[in-house]
Amino acid sequence: MSKTSAGHFFEDYQIGQVISHAVPRTVSGGERALYHALYPARGALYSSDEFARACGLPGSPVDDLIAFHIIFGKSVPDISLNAVANLGYAAGRFLRPVYPGDTLTSSSEVIGLKQNSNGKSGVVFVRTRGRNQRGEVVLDYVRWVMVRKRDPDAPAPETLVPDLPQVVGAQDLTLPEGLDFTRYDFAAAGEPHRWGDYTVGEVIDHVDGVTIEEAEHMLATRLWQNTAKVHFDATFRPDGKRLIYGGHVISLARALSFNGLANAQMIVAINAGAHANPCFAGDTVRAWSEVLDRAETPAPGVGALRLRLVATRGAAGILRGEDGKYHPDVLLDLDYWVLVPR
Template sequence: MSKTNPGRFFEDYRVGDVIRHAVPRTVAEGERALYHALYPARGAIYSSDDFAAACGLDGSPMDDLIAFHTVFGKTVPDVSLNAVANLGYAEGRWLRPVWPGDTLRAESQVIGVKQNSNGTSGTVYVRTRGLNQQDEVVLEYVRWVMVRKRDAASPAPDPVVPDLARVVPAADLVIPEGLDFSDYDFELAGEPHRWGDYAVGEIIDHVDAVTVEEAEHMLATRLWQNTAKVHFDATFREDGRRLIYGGHVISLGRALSFNGLANAQMIVALNGGAHANPCFAGDTVRAWSEVLELAETPAPGIGAIRLRLVAHKGAAGDTTLRGEGGKYAPHVLLDLDYWALIPR
């Protein structure tokens, strides 16, 4: 009996299966420092204990995307080791902050399967939860992945496609306990813009750009223990190129959005997302955001802003999203819909 694990293939998934992912991970300040070295992240709450304390927290929590990447990485050996591509996200919510010293683990339930028409792959839908050392859920999300079949001749399962909410309702957003923006320091945060300064339909070009380096991408995937073959193995794709981890593009886009959205401090929900086109080393990533919705919250001084974040490798100032036939324009890398908290 082989002791090595080739990973799950499409025919190995059954709707209802619950997968407890291996290797819990304790996150600490070194994780934050490395994250800020990989991405130009400058959110004040995640950079300063004093700033976070002035906003009602016990100190500076870990960046929301550190929690996301850590939990996501746990799932890769069981969900996407043999993936062709990660296709989308829905119903994501951050339920409580992750603090330095917390230990995170992950579990996923298979909620859908559908074989592709080519018979060589299929789409797997999973709902993943990240839990801390007290077994408290810190975040949850749905994602769907195109996974290769082990044997193209194996019979197709009955298709099950889950009915997923298009948007997390504002009323279901979870505000971290104690968070209070009543005395928010706009000068230290970096920009004066507050909730009421944004308008639905407004588009913000974030101006800055980052060229993706192979070494940084490889460091990121190792940091998050993301062992998907498309990111590590240059022989896995016919073109001999390693695909840049989609989460790397998410973090780059989010960090670039600081210029114009410095006060959109905390991500609290992930409504949807698509990795529209592949990203490779050498691509220069730019970003723009569209304001989709504004909502009040019951928390003191805090509003919610729903944003579409688009990361692309096009020319500076290009906010084209779709091309002919309604398909994503070829330069678009990421189309992400999320809720963030912002001072009112």
């Protein structure tokens, strides 16, 4: 009997199935250092303990997307090892900051299944939760992924597509305990723009571009222990290319958004997200944002902005073609909430 695992295929999943993912991970300052080496991330709250303490936190947490990548990576061997592509996200809530020394675990519940018409693959919907060493949920999100079938002749499961909210309501945002931006240091943060300076419908071109290299992508996926074959095995795709991990594009676009959104300090929700087109080494990625909504919060000096973050190989402001489909240059369309000083 083989002791190795080929991973889960589409026909292996059942509605209501709960999978506890292996290998807990204790977060250290090393994750932050490597993250900031991989991406041009410069958020002051995630760079300085002193800045974070002035904002009411006990110290500088790790970047929100570090927590996302670690928790996501835990789920890959069980959910997307045999994925064709990770398709989208919804109902994501960042519930507690993660600090160096915290130990993260994750589990996923299968909440939807839909076989594709070709009979060779299907879409699996899961709700993944990440917890710290105290059992507190730090991140909760839904994603859906296209997974190959082991046996194309295996019977299709009953189709169930979950009804997911289009947006996390502003009233449902969870703010970190003690967060207070009344003593916010704009000079240290890098830009003077406050919550009230942004208007709904405003489009911000983040100007800068970064060309993706194979080596940094491979380092990133290993850092997050993401074992999806499409990211490592050049023989897994007919074109012989390794697909760039979608989370790599998210972090790159988020880091590029510093230019114009330096004070968008904390991600508190992911409303929706789509990896619109595949990304490969050699692509030069740029980013632009659209302000979708604004909301007040009960925390002192803190406002919330709902943003659309778009990563593209092309020009700012272009999202869809005349046919209504994503423009071929668009790599990522992410709808999320951030906290900014008022």
